[in-house]
Amino acid sequence: MTVNLKSCFTQYRTRVDGALDHWLPGDDIHPTHLHEAMRYATFNGGKRVRPLLTYLTGEALNIAPEQLDGPACAIELIHSYSLVHDDLPAMDDDDLRRGKPTCHKAYDEATAILVGDGLQALAFYILAHDDNMVDDTNARLRMCALLAQSSGSRGMVGGQAIDLAAVGKSLSLAELQDMHIHKTGALIRTSVMLAAYSKPDLDNGLIEKLDHYAKCIGLNFQIKDDILDIEADTETLGKPQGSDVDANKPTYPAIVGMEDAKRMMMDLHQEALDSLTPFGDKAERLRQLAEYIISREY
Amino acid sequence: MTVNLKSCFTQYRTRVDGALDHWLPGDDIHPTHLHEAMRYATFNGGKRVRPLLTYLTGEALNIAPEQLDGPACAIELIHSYSLVHDDLPAMDDDDLRRGKPTCHKAYDEATAILVGDGLQALAFYILAHDDNMVDDTNARLRMCALLAQSSGSRGMVGGQAIDLAAVGKSLSLAELQDMHIHKTGALIRTSVMLAAYSKPDLDNGLIEKLDHYAKCIGLNFQIKDDILDIEADTETLGKPQGSDVDANKPTYPAIVGMEDAKRMMMDLHQEALDSLTPFGDKAERLRQLAEYIISREY
Secondary structure, eight states: OOHHHHHHHHHHHHHHHHHHHHHSOOTTSSSHHHHHHHHHHHSSOOOOHHHHHHHHHHHHTTOOGGGGHHHHHHHHHHHHHHHHHHTSTTTTOOSEETTEEOHHHHSOHHHHHHHHHHHHHHHHHHHHHOTTSOSOHHHHHHHHHHHHHHHSTTTHHHHHHHHHHHTTSOOOHHHHHHHHIIIIIHHHHHHHHHHHHTSTTOOHHHHHHHHHHHHHHHHHHHHHHHHHHHHSOHHHHSSOTTHHHHTTOOOHHHHHOHHHHHHHHHHHHHHHHHHTGGGGGGGHHHHHHHHHHHHOOO | OOHHHHHHHHHHHHHHHHHHHHHSOOTTSSSHHHHHHHHHHHSSOOOOHHHHHHHHHHHHTTOOGGGGHHHHHHHHHHHHHHHHHHTSTTTTOOSEETTEEOHHHHSOHHHHHHHHHHHHHHHHHHHHHOTTSOSOHHHHHHHHHHHHHHHSTTTHHHHHHHHHHHTTSOOOHHHHHHHHIIIIIHHHHHHHHHHHHTSTTOOHHHHHHHHHHHHHHHHHHHHHHHHHHHHSOHHHHSSOTTHHHHTTOOOHHHHHOHHHHHHHHHHHHHHHHHHTGGGGGGGHHHHHHHHHHHHOOO
Protein backbone atom coordinates (compact mmCIF):
# COMPACT_ATOMS: atom_id res chain seq x y z
CA MET A 1 0.00 0.00 0.00
CA THR A 2 1.36 3.45 -0.83
CA VAL A 3 2.06 5.75 2.12
CA ASN A 4 -0.48 8.12 0.62
CA LEU A 5 -3.30 5.58 0.53
CA LYS A 6 -2.37 4.21 3.93
CA SER A 7 -2.78 7.56 5.67
CA CYS A 8 -6.02 8.22 3.76
CA PHE A 9 -7.21 4.74 4.74
CA THR A 10 -6.46 5.48 8.40
CA GLN A 11 -8.16 8.86 8.22
CA TYR A 12 -11.41 7.49 6.77
CA ARG A 13 -11.36 4.49 9.08
CA THR A 14 -11.16 6.85 12.05
CA ARG A 15 -13.93 8.91 10.50
CA VAL A 16 -16.36 6.02 9.99
CA ASP A 17 -15.53 4.55 13.40
CA GLY A 18 -16.48 7.88 14.96
CA ALA A 19 -19.75 7.91 13.03
CA LEU A 20 -20.48 4.29 14.00
CA ASP A 21 -19.82 5.18 17.63
CA HIS A 22 -22.31 8.02 17.27
CA TRP A 23 -25.08 5.88 15.81
CA LEU A 24 -24.65 2.65 17.78
CA PRO A 25 -26.59 2.84 21.06
CA GLY A 26 -24.20 3.10 24.03
CA ASP A 27 -23.61 -0.01 26.11
CA ASP A 28 -25.32 1.85 28.96
CA ILE A 29 -28.57 1.98 26.94
CA HIS A 30 -31.25 -0.63 27.73
CA PRO A 31 -30.94 -3.52 26.87
CA THR A 32 -27.27 -3.02 27.72
CA HIS A 33 -26.08 -6.56 27.09
CA LEU A 34 -27.36 -6.49 23.51
CA HIS A 35 -25.91 -3.05 22.80
CA GLU A 36 -22.55 -4.08 24.21
CA ALA A 37 -22.57 -7.10 21.89
CA MET A 38 -23.56 -4.96 18.90
CA ARG A 39 -20.53 -2.77 19.58
CA TYR A 40 -18.29 -5.80 20.04
CA ALA A 41 -19.38 -7.09 16.64
CA THR A 42 -18.92 -3.74 14.90
CA PHE A 43 -15.61 -2.62 16.43
CA ASN A 44 -13.77 -5.80 15.58
CA GLY A 45 -10.73 -4.51 13.75
CA GLY A 46 -12.45 -4.58 10.37
CA LYS A 47 -10.65 -3.00 7.43
CA ARG A 48 -13.65 -0.74 6.57
CA VAL A 49 -13.08 -1.29 2.86
CA ARG A 50 -16.73 -0.58 2.03
CA PRO A 51 -16.90 2.80 3.80
CA LEU A 52 -13.55 3.67 2.22
CA LEU A 53 -15.07 2.98 -1.20
CA THR A 54 -17.97 5.28 -0.39
CA TYR A 55 -15.68 8.12 0.72
CA LEU A 56 -13.25 7.70 -2.19
CA THR A 57 -16.13 7.70 -4.69
CA GLY A 58 -17.20 10.90 -2.95
CA GLU A 59 -13.74 12.36 -3.65
CA ALA A 60 -14.12 11.52 -7.33
CA LEU A 61 -17.49 13.30 -7.35
CA ASN A 62 -16.68 16.28 -5.11
CA ILE A 63 -19.08 15.24 -2.36
CA ALA A 64 -18.43 16.47 1.17
CA PRO A 65 -17.55 13.54 3.45
CA GLU A 66 -20.18 14.63 6.02
CA GLN A 67 -22.85 13.68 3.50
CA LEU A 68 -21.36 10.20 3.26
CA ASP A 69 -20.94 9.35 6.94
CA GLY A 70 -24.49 7.94 7.06
CA PRO A 71 -24.15 5.76 3.94
CA ALA A 72 -20.67 4.62 5.06
CA CYS A 73 -22.06 3.56 8.45
CA ALA A 74 -25.08 1.86 6.93
CA ILE A 75 -23.02 -0.23 4.55
CA GLU A 76 -20.52 -1.23 7.25
CA LEU A 77 -23.33 -2.22 9.66
CA ILE A 78 -24.84 -4.48 7.00
CA HIS A 79 -21.40 -6.00 6.44
CA SER A 80 -20.87 -6.46 10.20
CA TYR A 81 -24.26 -8.12 10.69
CA SER A 82 -23.56 -10.52 7.83
CA LEU A 83 -20.27 -11.59 9.42
CA VAL A 84 -21.98 -12.24 12.76
CA HIS A 85 -24.65 -14.42 11.16
CA ASP A 86 -22.22 -16.14 8.76
CA ASP A 87 -20.02 -17.15 11.71
CA LEU A 88 -22.89 -18.91 13.55
CA PRO A 89 -22.61 -22.67 14.16
CA ALA A 90 -25.47 -23.38 11.74
CA MET A 91 -23.62 -21.43 9.02
CA ASP A 92 -19.81 -21.36 8.71
CA ASP A 93 -19.27 -22.27 12.39
CA ASP A 94 -16.25 -20.04 12.96
CA ASP A 95 -14.83 -19.48 16.44
CA LEU A 96 -12.42 -16.71 15.51
CA ARG A 97 -12.63 -13.60 13.38
CA ARG A 98 -9.53 -11.48 12.98
CA GLY A 99 -7.97 -13.33 15.89
CA LYS A 100 -10.80 -12.57 18.33
CA PRO A 101 -13.73 -14.76 19.44
CA THR A 102 -16.68 -14.46 17.08
CA CYS A 103 -19.80 -12.80 18.50
CA HIS A 104 -21.57 -16.05 19.43
CA LYS A 105 -18.39 -17.23 21.19
CA ALA A 106 -17.87 -13.98 23.11
CA TYR A 107 -21.60 -13.88 23.98
CA ASP A 108 -23.96 -16.67 22.94
CA GLU A 109 -25.82 -17.79 19.84
CA ALA A 110 -29.12 -16.13 20.70
CA THR A 111 -27.37 -12.82 21.33
CA ALA A 112 -25.43 -13.13 18.08
CA ILE A 113 -28.63 -13.68 16.09
CA LEU A 114 -30.18 -10.61 17.72
CA VAL A 115 -27.01 -8.56 17.24
CA GLY A 116 -27.19 -9.21 13.51
CA ASP A 117 -30.89 -8.38 13.39
CA GLY A 118 -30.35 -5.16 15.33
CA LEU A 119 -27.40 -4.05 13.20
CA GLN A 120 -29.41 -4.55 10.04
CA ALA A 121 -32.27 -2.42 11.38
CA LEU A 122 -29.83 0.29 12.48
CA ALA A 123 -28.37 0.50 8.97
CA PHE A 124 -31.77 1.42 7.54
CA TYR A 125 -32.51 3.74 10.44
CA ILE A 126 -29.40 5.77 9.64
CA LEU A 127 -30.08 5.99 5.90
CA ALA A 128 -33.64 7.12 6.56
CA HIS A 129 -32.86 9.45 9.45
CA ASP A 130 -29.43 11.08 9.09
CA ASP A 131 -29.90 14.82 8.48
CA ASN A 132 -26.34 15.31 7.19
CA MET A 133 -26.99 13.23 4.11
CA VAL A 134 -27.94 14.63 0.71
CA ASP A 135 -31.03 16.82 0.99
CA ASP A 136 -32.90 15.16 -1.87
CA THR A 137 -35.45 12.86 -0.17
CA ASN A 138 -36.09 10.97 -3.39
CA ALA A 139 -32.40 10.14 -3.63
CA ARG A 140 -32.44 8.98 -0.02
CA LEU A 141 -35.37 6.64 -0.63
CA ARG A 142 -33.47 5.25 -3.62
CA MET A 143 -30.49 4.66 -1.35
CA CYS A 144 -32.65 2.77 1.17
CA ALA A 145 -34.15 0.67 -1.62
CA LEU A 146 -30.74 -0.09 -3.12
CA LEU A 147 -29.22 -1.14 0.19
CA ALA A 148 -32.26 -3.31 0.94
CA GLN A 149 -32.11 -4.99 -2.43
CA SER A 150 -28.36 -5.55 -2.52
CA SER A 151 -28.24 -6.90 1.03
CA GLY A 152 -31.37 -9.06 0.71
CA SER A 153 -32.28 -12.39 -0.82
CA ARG A 154 -31.38 -11.27 -4.33
CA GLY A 155 -28.08 -9.89 -3.10
CA MET A 156 -25.86 -10.64 -0.11
CA VAL A 157 -28.24 -12.94 1.80
CA GLY A 158 -28.93 -14.85 -1.41
CA GLY A 159 -25.17 -15.16 -1.93
CA GLN A 160 -24.73 -16.75 1.46
CA ALA A 161 -27.53 -19.22 0.62
CA ILE A 162 -25.79 -20.05 -2.67
CA ASP A 163 -22.47 -20.41 -0.82
CA LEU A 164 -23.91 -22.82 1.76
CA ALA A 165 -25.49 -24.92 -0.98
CA ALA A 166 -22.14 -25.02 -2.83
CA VAL A 167 -19.95 -26.43 -0.04
CA GLY A 168 -18.59 -29.79 -1.08
CA LYS A 169 -19.91 -29.43 -4.63
CA SER A 170 -17.83 -28.76 -7.70
CA LEU A 171 -18.85 -25.44 -9.24
CA SER A 172 -18.31 -24.08 -12.72
CA LEU A 173 -16.57 -20.73 -13.06
CA ALA A 174 -19.95 -19.15 -13.93
CA GLU A 175 -21.50 -20.57 -10.77
CA LEU A 176 -18.60 -19.34 -8.65
CA GLN A 177 -18.90 -15.84 -10.15
CA ASP A 178 -22.64 -15.90 -9.55
CA MET A 179 -22.05 -16.71 -5.87
CA HIS A 180 -19.56 -13.87 -5.39
CA ILE A 181 -21.59 -11.36 -7.38
CA HIS A 182 -24.37 -11.97 -4.85
CA LYS A 183 -22.42 -12.56 -1.66
CA THR A 184 -19.89 -9.74 -1.72
CA GLY A 185 -20.23 -8.00 -5.08
CA ALA A 186 -23.69 -6.53 -4.53
CA LEU A 187 -22.68 -4.74 -1.33
CA ILE A 188 -19.39 -3.48 -2.77
CA ARG A 189 -21.25 -2.00 -5.73
CA THR A 190 -23.71 -0.45 -3.32
CA SER A 191 -20.82 1.16 -1.39
CA VAL A 192 -19.96 3.06 -4.56
CA MET A 193 -23.57 3.68 -5.62
CA LEU A 194 -24.57 5.24 -2.29
CA ALA A 195 -22.00 7.94 -3.00
CA ALA A 196 -23.19 8.26 -6.61
CA TYR A 197 -26.82 8.67 -5.45
CA SER A 198 -25.63 11.44 -3.12
CA LYS A 199 -25.12 13.44 -6.32
CA PRO A 200 -28.68 13.31 -7.69
CA ASP A 201 -27.83 15.05 -11.00
CA LEU A 202 -25.01 12.67 -11.88
CA ASP A 203 -24.99 11.54 -15.52
CA ASN A 204 -26.16 7.95 -16.08
CA GLY A 205 -23.09 7.14 -18.15
CA LEU A 206 -20.82 8.08 -15.27
CA ILE A 207 -22.95 6.06 -12.85
CA GLU A 208 -22.44 3.02 -15.08
CA LYS A 209 -18.68 3.60 -15.17
CA LEU A 210 -18.52 3.71 -11.38
CA ASP A 211 -20.71 0.62 -11.13
CA HIS A 212 -18.42 -1.27 -13.51
CA TYR A 213 -15.37 -0.22 -11.52
CA ALA A 214 -17.06 -1.53 -8.37
CA LYS A 215 -18.04 -4.78 -10.04
CA CYS A 216 -14.44 -5.42 -11.15
CA ILE A 217 -12.81 -4.66 -7.82
CA GLY A 218 -15.52 -6.67 -6.00
CA LEU A 219 -14.63 -9.77 -7.98
CA ASN A 220 -10.92 -9.05 -7.53
CA PHE A 221 -11.39 -8.79 -3.78
CA GLN A 222 -12.67 -12.36 -3.82
CA ILE A 223 -10.09 -13.74 -6.24
CA LYS A 224 -7.34 -12.23 -4.10
CA ASP A 225 -8.91 -13.72 -0.96
CA ASP A 226 -8.85 -17.16 -2.57
CA ILE A 227 -5.23 -16.71 -3.64
CA LEU A 228 -4.20 -15.51 -0.18
CA ASP A 229 -5.89 -18.49 1.41
CA ILE A 230 -3.43 -20.69 -0.45
CA GLU A 231 -0.31 -18.51 -0.56
CA ALA A 232 -0.31 -16.49 2.68
CA ASP A 233 0.77 -17.88 6.04
CA THR A 234 -1.64 -18.34 8.94
CA GLU A 235 -0.25 -15.58 11.11
CA THR A 236 -0.57 -12.90 8.43
CA LEU A 237 -4.06 -14.05 7.48
CA GLY A 238 -5.61 -14.21 10.98
CA LYS A 239 -7.23 -17.53 10.09
CA PRO A 240 -5.72 -20.96 9.37
CA GLN A 241 -3.96 -20.93 5.98
CA GLY A 242 -5.74 -23.20 3.52
CA SER A 243 -8.92 -23.19 5.59
CA ASP A 244 -11.13 -22.71 2.52
CA VAL A 245 -9.42 -25.62 0.79
CA ASP A 246 -9.87 -27.73 3.93
CA ALA A 247 -13.54 -26.83 4.09
CA ASN A 248 -13.80 -28.00 0.48
CA LYS A 249 -15.01 -24.56 -0.56
CA PRO A 250 -14.98 -23.69 -4.23
CA THR A 251 -12.28 -21.12 -5.04
CA TYR A 252 -10.93 -19.48 -8.19
CA PRO A 253 -7.55 -21.24 -8.04
CA ALA A 254 -9.31 -24.58 -7.54
CA ILE A 255 -11.55 -24.07 -10.56
CA VAL A 256 -9.32 -22.32 -13.11
CA GLY A 257 -5.86 -22.91 -11.63
CA MET A 258 -3.59 -20.40 -9.91
CA GLU A 259 -2.13 -18.98 -13.09
CA ASP A 260 -5.47 -18.23 -14.74
CA ALA A 261 -6.86 -16.87 -11.49
CA LYS A 262 -4.05 -14.34 -11.39
CA ARG A 263 -4.54 -13.50 -15.07
CA MET A 264 -8.28 -12.93 -14.51
CA MET A 265 -7.42 -10.66 -11.62
CA MET A 266 -5.08 -8.54 -13.74
CA ASP A 267 -7.65 -8.29 -16.55
CA LEU A 268 -10.34 -7.13 -14.13
CA HIS A 269 -7.89 -4.67 -12.64
CA GLN A 270 -7.33 -3.11 -16.06
CA GLU A 271 -11.09 -2.90 -16.64
CA ALA A 272 -11.47 -1.19 -13.27
CA LEU A 273 -8.82 1.40 -14.18
CA ASP A 274 -10.37 1.99 -17.60
CA SER A 275 -13.73 2.71 -16.00
CA LEU A 276 -12.21 5.55 -14.02
CA THR A 277 -10.81 7.45 -17.03
CA PRO A 278 -13.67 10.00 -17.21
CA PHE A 279 -13.02 11.05 -13.60
CA GLY A 280 -9.42 12.12 -14.17
CA ASP A 281 -7.19 12.93 -11.23
CA LYS A 282 -10.03 13.00 -8.73
CA ALA A 283 -10.29 9.22 -9.04
CA GLU A 284 -6.63 8.70 -8.13
CA ARG A 285 -7.42 7.12 -4.78
CA LEU A 286 -10.02 4.81 -6.28
CA ARG A 287 -7.19 3.63 -8.56
CA GLN A 288 -4.92 3.13 -5.58
CA LEU A 289 -7.64 1.18 -3.80
CA ALA A 290 -8.03 -1.14 -6.80
CA GLU A 291 -4.27 -1.63 -6.70
CA TYR A 292 -4.33 -2.31 -2.97
CA ILE A 293 -7.04 -4.94 -3.33
CA ILE A 294 -4.95 -7.09 -5.65
CA SER A 295 -1.62 -6.52 -3.88
CA ARG A 296 -2.60 -6.81 -0.20
CA GLU A 297 -0.99 -9.52 1.89
CA TYR A 298 -3.98 -10.29 4.17
CA MET B 1 -65.89 -11.66 16.75
CA THR B 2 -68.79 -9.85 15.10
CA VAL B 3 -69.80 -11.04 11.63
CA ASN B 4 -68.97 -7.55 10.42
CA LEU B 5 -65.39 -7.58 11.72
CA LYS B 6 -64.86 -11.16 10.61
CA SER B 7 -65.65 -10.40 6.98
CA CYS B 8 -63.55 -7.23 7.11
CA PHE B 9 -60.74 -9.25 8.68
CA THR B 10 -60.94 -11.80 5.86
CA GLN B 11 -61.06 -9.08 3.21
CA TYR B 12 -57.92 -7.32 4.48
CA ARG B 13 -56.10 -10.60 5.09
CA THR B 14 -56.73 -11.53 1.47
CA ARG B 15 -55.60 -8.06 0.46
CA VAL B 16 -52.28 -8.15 2.35
CA ASP B 17 -51.63 -11.74 1.27
CA GLY B 18 -51.98 -10.63 -2.33
CA ALA B 19 -49.57 -7.76 -1.75
CA LEU B 20 -47.09 -10.07 0.01
CA ASP B 21 -47.31 -12.47 -2.91
CA HIS B 22 -46.51 -9.56 -5.23
CA TRP B 23 -43.44 -8.41 -3.29
CA LEU B 24 -41.93 -11.74 -2.24
CA PRO B 25 -39.65 -13.09 -4.98
CA GLY B 26 -41.21 -16.14 -6.64
CA ASP B 27 -39.89 -19.56 -5.70
CA ASP B 28 -38.65 -19.81 -9.29
CA ILE B 29 -36.31 -16.83 -8.71
CA HIS B 30 -32.65 -17.58 -7.96
CA PRO B 31 -31.78 -18.65 -5.25
CA THR B 32 -35.01 -20.65 -5.41
CA HIS B 33 -34.56 -22.65 -2.20
CA LEU B 34 -34.25 -19.46 -0.13
CA HIS B 35 -37.20 -17.79 -1.80
CA GLU B 36 -39.35 -20.88 -1.30
CA ALA B 37 -38.44 -20.84 2.40
CA MET B 38 -39.19 -17.10 2.67
CA ARG B 39 -42.66 -17.78 1.30
CA TYR B 40 -43.14 -20.75 3.62
CA ALA B 41 -42.33 -18.53 6.59
CA THR B 42 -44.61 -15.72 5.47
CA PHE B 43 -47.66 -17.69 4.33
CA ASN B 44 -47.99 -19.64 7.56
CA GLY B 45 -51.60 -19.02 8.51
CA GLY B 46 -50.79 -15.87 10.47
CA LYS B 47 -53.69 -13.75 11.67
CA ARG B 48 -52.29 -10.58 10.02
CA VAL B 49 -53.31 -8.48 13.02
CA ARG B 50 -50.65 -5.84 12.30
CA PRO B 51 -51.67 -5.22 8.67
CA LEU B 52 -55.29 -5.16 9.82
CA LEU B 53 -54.38 -2.41 12.27
CA THR B 54 -52.75 -0.43 9.49
CA TYR B 55 -55.77 -0.73 7.19
CA LEU B 56 -58.30 0.01 9.96
CA THR B 57 -56.34 3.09 11.02
CA GLY B 58 -56.50 4.05 7.35
CA GLU B 59 -60.30 3.76 7.51
CA ALA B 60 -60.37 6.11 10.50
CA LEU B 61 -58.27 8.62 8.53
CA ASN B 62 -59.87 8.25 5.07
CA ILE B 63 -56.72 6.82 3.48
CA ALA B 64 -57.11 4.68 0.36
CA PRO B 65 -56.04 1.09 1.11
CA GLU B 66 -53.72 1.03 -1.93
CA GLN B 67 -51.52 3.53 -0.14
CA LEU B 68 -51.27 1.16 2.81
CA ASP B 69 -50.46 -2.10 1.05
CA GLY B 70 -46.73 -1.34 1.23
CA PRO B 71 -46.69 -0.44 4.93
CA ALA B 72 -48.95 -3.42 5.73
CA CYS B 73 -46.56 -5.78 3.92
CA ALA B 74 -43.49 -4.24 5.51
CA ILE B 75 -44.82 -4.60 9.03
CA GLU B 76 -45.96 -8.19 8.45
CA LEU B 77 -42.58 -9.16 6.95
CA ILE B 78 -40.80 -7.80 10.03
CA HIS B 79 -43.21 -9.78 12.22
CA SER B 80 -42.67 -12.93 10.13
CA TYR B 81 -38.89 -12.64 10.27
CA SER B 82 -38.99 -12.21 14.05
CA LEU B 83 -41.03 -15.40 14.43
CA VAL B 84 -38.54 -17.36 12.29
CA HIS B 85 -35.59 -16.17 14.36
CA ASP B 86 -37.41 -16.49 17.71
CA ASP B 87 -38.24 -20.13 16.92
CA LEU B 88 -34.57 -21.08 16.33
CA PRO B 89 -32.97 -23.66 18.66
CA ALA B 90 -30.70 -21.00 20.19
CA MET B 91 -33.74 -18.87 20.99
CA ASP B 92 -37.15 -20.35 21.95
CA ASP B 93 -36.43 -23.70 20.25
CA ASP B 94 -39.93 -24.27 18.91
CA ASP B 95 -40.69 -27.11 16.49
CA LEU B 96 -44.21 -26.05 15.65
CA ARG B 97 -45.89 -22.77 14.81
CA ARG B 98 -49.64 -22.77 14.24
CA GLY B 99 -49.52 -26.55 13.95
CA LYS B 100 -46.91 -26.57 11.17
CA PRO B 101 -43.15 -27.22 11.36
CA THR B 102 -41.22 -24.02 12.09
CA CYS B 103 -38.98 -22.73 9.31
CA HIS B 104 -35.78 -24.34 10.63
CA LYS B 105 -37.62 -27.66 10.97
CA ALA B 106 -39.14 -27.53 7.48
CA TYR B 107 -35.78 -26.40 6.04
CA ASP B 108 -32.69 -26.08 8.23
CA GLU B 109 -31.21 -23.62 10.71
CA ALA B 110 -28.93 -21.85 8.24
CA THR B 111 -31.82 -21.32 5.83
CA ALA B 112 -34.04 -20.05 8.65
CA ILE B 113 -31.44 -17.48 9.70
CA LEU B 114 -31.14 -16.28 6.10
CA VAL B 115 -34.92 -16.29 5.63
CA GLY B 116 -35.26 -13.89 8.56
CA ASP B 117 -32.45 -11.69 7.26
CA GLY B 118 -33.96 -11.58 3.79
CA LEU B 119 -37.48 -10.83 5.03
CA GLN B 120 -36.18 -7.91 7.09
CA ALA B 121 -34.38 -6.43 4.07
CA LEU B 122 -37.49 -6.89 1.92
CA ALA B 123 -39.59 -4.93 4.42
CA PHE B 124 -37.36 -1.88 4.01
CA TYR B 125 -37.17 -2.36 0.26
CA ILE B 126 -40.96 -2.12 0.00
CA LEU B 127 -41.25 0.99 2.22
CA ALA B 128 -38.54 2.73 0.21
CA HIS B 129 -39.66 1.58 -3.22
CA ASP B 130 -43.45 1.14 -3.41
CA ASP B 131 -44.89 3.78 -5.76
CA ASN B 132 -48.45 3.35 -4.50
CA MET B 133 -47.59 4.73 -1.10
CA VAL B 134 -48.12 8.33 0.00
CA ASP B 135 -46.38 10.71 -2.39
CA ASP B 136 -44.61 12.70 0.32
CA THR B 137 -41.01 11.43 0.27
CA ASN B 138 -40.26 13.00 3.65
CA ALA B 139 -43.14 11.05 5.17
CA ARG B 140 -41.81 7.88 3.56
CA LEU B 141 -38.33 8.38 5.02
CA ARG B 142 -39.97 8.90 8.43
CA MET B 143 -41.82 5.62 7.94
CA CYS B 144 -38.55 3.79 7.13
CA ALA B 145 -36.89 5.32 10.19
CA LEU B 146 -39.81 4.44 12.45
CA LEU B 147 -39.96 0.82 11.30
CA ALA B 148 -36.18 0.51 11.69
CA GLN B 149 -36.27 1.95 15.19
CA SER B 150 -39.28 0.01 16.43
CA SER B 151 -38.03 -3.30 15.03
CA GLY B 152 -34.41 -2.81 16.13
CA SER B 153 -32.41 -3.09 19.33
CA ARG B 154 -34.43 -0.39 21.08
CA GLY B 155 -37.67 -2.04 19.97
CA MET B 156 -38.63 -5.57 18.98
CA VAL B 157 -35.12 -7.08 18.82
CA GLY B 158 -34.33 -5.51 22.19
CA GLY B 159 -37.55 -7.00 23.56
CA GLN B 160 -36.51 -10.48 22.50
CA ALA B 161 -33.14 -9.93 24.24
CA ILE B 162 -34.97 -8.82 27.40
CA ASP B 163 -37.29 -11.83 27.11
CA LEU B 164 -34.41 -14.31 26.80
CA ALA B 165 -32.67 -12.76 29.80
CA ALA B 166 -35.91 -13.02 31.80
CA VAL B 167 -36.60 -16.76 31.41
CA GLY B 168 -36.42 -18.43 34.79
CA LYS B 169 -36.20 -15.11 36.65
CA SER B 170 -38.96 -13.51 38.65
CA LEU B 171 -39.91 -10.17 37.11
CA SER B 172 -41.74 -7.22 38.59
CA LEU B 173 -44.83 -5.96 36.79
CA ALA B 174 -42.80 -2.98 35.53
CA GLU B 175 -40.14 -5.29 34.09
CA LEU B 176 -42.78 -7.45 32.42
CA GLN B 177 -44.41 -4.37 30.86
CA ASP B 178 -41.01 -3.14 29.72
CA MET B 179 -40.40 -6.44 27.96
CA HIS B 180 -43.73 -6.42 26.15
CA ILE B 181 -43.53 -2.72 25.24
CA HIS B 182 -40.32 -3.59 23.40
CA LYS B 183 -41.06 -7.05 22.10
CA THR B 184 -44.55 -6.66 20.66
CA GLY B 185 -45.75 -3.17 21.61
CA ALA B 186 -43.31 -1.21 19.46
CA LEU B 187 -44.32 -2.98 16.27
CA ILE B 188 -48.04 -2.78 17.03
CA ARG B 189 -47.73 0.97 17.55
CA THR B 190 -45.79 1.19 14.31
CA SER B 191 -48.62 -0.62 12.48
CA VAL B 192 -50.89 2.26 13.44
CA MET B 193 -48.27 4.99 12.95
CA LEU B 194 -47.40 3.91 9.40
CA ALA B 195 -51.02 4.70 8.48
CA ALA B 196 -50.89 7.97 10.43
CA TYR B 197 -47.69 9.02 8.59
CA SER B 198 -49.48 8.31 5.31
CA LYS B 199 -51.52 11.42 6.14
CA PRO B 200 -48.67 13.97 6.41
CA ASP B 201 -50.92 16.86 7.55
CA LEU B 202 -52.45 14.93 10.44
CA ASP B 203 -52.72 16.89 13.68
CA ASN B 204 -50.19 15.90 16.38
CA GLY B 205 -52.92 15.56 18.99
CA LEU B 206 -54.70 12.97 16.86
CA ILE B 207 -51.42 11.13 16.24
CA GLU B 208 -50.96 10.86 20.00
CA LYS B 209 -54.49 9.52 20.44
CA LEU B 210 -53.88 6.82 17.86
CA ASP B 211 -50.54 5.98 19.43
CA HIS B 212 -52.14 5.61 22.84
CA TYR B 213 -54.85 3.38 21.41
CA ALA B 214 -52.12 1.21 19.87
CA LYS B 215 -50.16 1.09 23.10
CA CYS B 216 -53.22 -0.10 25.06
CA ILE B 217 -54.27 -2.80 22.62
CA GLY B 218 -50.64 -3.94 22.28
CA LEU B 219 -50.42 -4.60 26.00
CA ASN B 220 -53.86 -6.21 25.97
CA PHE B 221 -52.79 -8.52 23.17
CA GLN B 222 -50.08 -9.84 25.48
CA ILE B 223 -52.19 -10.01 28.63
CA LYS B 224 -54.82 -11.97 26.70
CA ASP B 225 -52.13 -14.31 25.33
CA ASP B 226 -50.96 -15.02 28.87
CA ILE B 227 -54.53 -15.65 30.04
CA LEU B 228 -55.25 -17.93 27.10
CA ASP B 229 -52.09 -19.91 27.80
CA ILE B 230 -53.62 -20.86 31.14
CA GLU B 231 -57.33 -21.03 30.33
CA ALA B 232 -57.59 -22.27 26.72
CA ASP B 233 -57.20 -25.87 25.67
CA THR B 234 -54.29 -27.10 23.57
CA GLU B 235 -56.29 -27.78 20.43
CA THR B 236 -57.77 -24.29 20.26
CA LEU B 237 -54.43 -22.67 20.97
CA GLY B 238 -52.29 -24.55 18.42
CA LYS B 239 -49.57 -24.96 21.05
CA PRO B 240 -49.49 -26.96 24.29
CA GLN B 241 -51.73 -25.33 26.92
CA GLY B 242 -49.65 -23.98 29.80
CA SER B 243 -46.48 -24.01 27.72
CA ASP B 244 -45.43 -20.57 28.95
CA VAL B 245 -45.92 -21.66 32.55
CA ASP B 246 -43.93 -24.83 31.86
CA ALA B 247 -41.13 -22.79 30.32
CA ASN B 248 -41.10 -20.74 33.50
CA LYS B 249 -41.83 -17.60 31.49
CA PRO B 250 -43.03 -14.55 33.35
CA THR B 251 -46.71 -13.82 32.63
CA TYR B 252 -49.27 -11.31 33.84
CA PRO B 253 -51.38 -13.88 35.73
CA ALA B 254 -48.22 -15.23 37.40
CA ILE B 255 -47.16 -11.79 38.58
CA VAL B 256 -50.40 -10.05 39.51
CA GLY B 257 -52.83 -12.98 39.69
CA MET B 258 -55.57 -13.89 37.21
CA GLU B 259 -58.16 -11.53 38.64
CA ASP B 260 -55.95 -8.44 38.51
CA ALA B 261 -54.66 -9.41 35.07
CA LYS B 262 -58.24 -9.39 33.79
CA ARG B 263 -58.96 -6.10 35.55
CA MET B 264 -55.85 -4.49 33.98
CA MET B 265 -57.03 -5.73 30.61
CA MET B 266 -60.46 -4.16 31.01
CA ASP B 267 -58.95 -0.84 32.16
CA LEU B 268 -56.63 -0.74 29.15
CA HIS B 269 -59.55 -1.60 26.92
CA GLN B 270 -61.48 1.41 28.21
CA GLU B 271 -58.42 3.63 27.65
CA ALA B 272 -58.16 2.35 24.09
CA LEU B 273 -61.81 3.16 23.40
CA ASP B 274 -61.48 6.62 24.97
CA SER B 275 -58.54 7.40 22.68
CA LEU B 276 -60.73 6.81 19.65
CA THR B 277 -63.44 9.34 20.60
CA PRO B 278 -62.17 12.13 18.28
CA PHE B 279 -62.45 9.84 15.27
CA GLY B 280 -66.19 9.16 15.67
CA ASP B 281 -67.85 6.49 13.57
CA LYS B 282 -64.90 6.04 11.25
CA ALA B 283 -63.01 4.35 14.09
CA GLU B 284 -65.75 1.77 14.63
CA ARG B 285 -63.66 -1.11 13.32
CA LEU B 286 -60.66 -0.10 15.44
CA ARG B 287 -63.05 -0.38 18.41
CA GLN B 288 -64.18 -3.79 17.24
CA LEU B 289 -60.56 -4.88 16.87
CA ALA B 290 -59.81 -3.80 20.45
CA GLU B 291 -62.82 -5.84 21.53
CA TYR B 292 -61.68 -8.83 19.49
CA ILE B 293 -58.21 -8.77 21.05
CA ILE B 294 -59.54 -9.21 24.57
CA SER B 295 -62.32 -11.66 23.69
CA ARG B 296 -60.57 -14.00 21.23
CA GLU B 297 -60.30 -17.67 22.13
CA TYR B 298 -56.91 -18.33 20.50
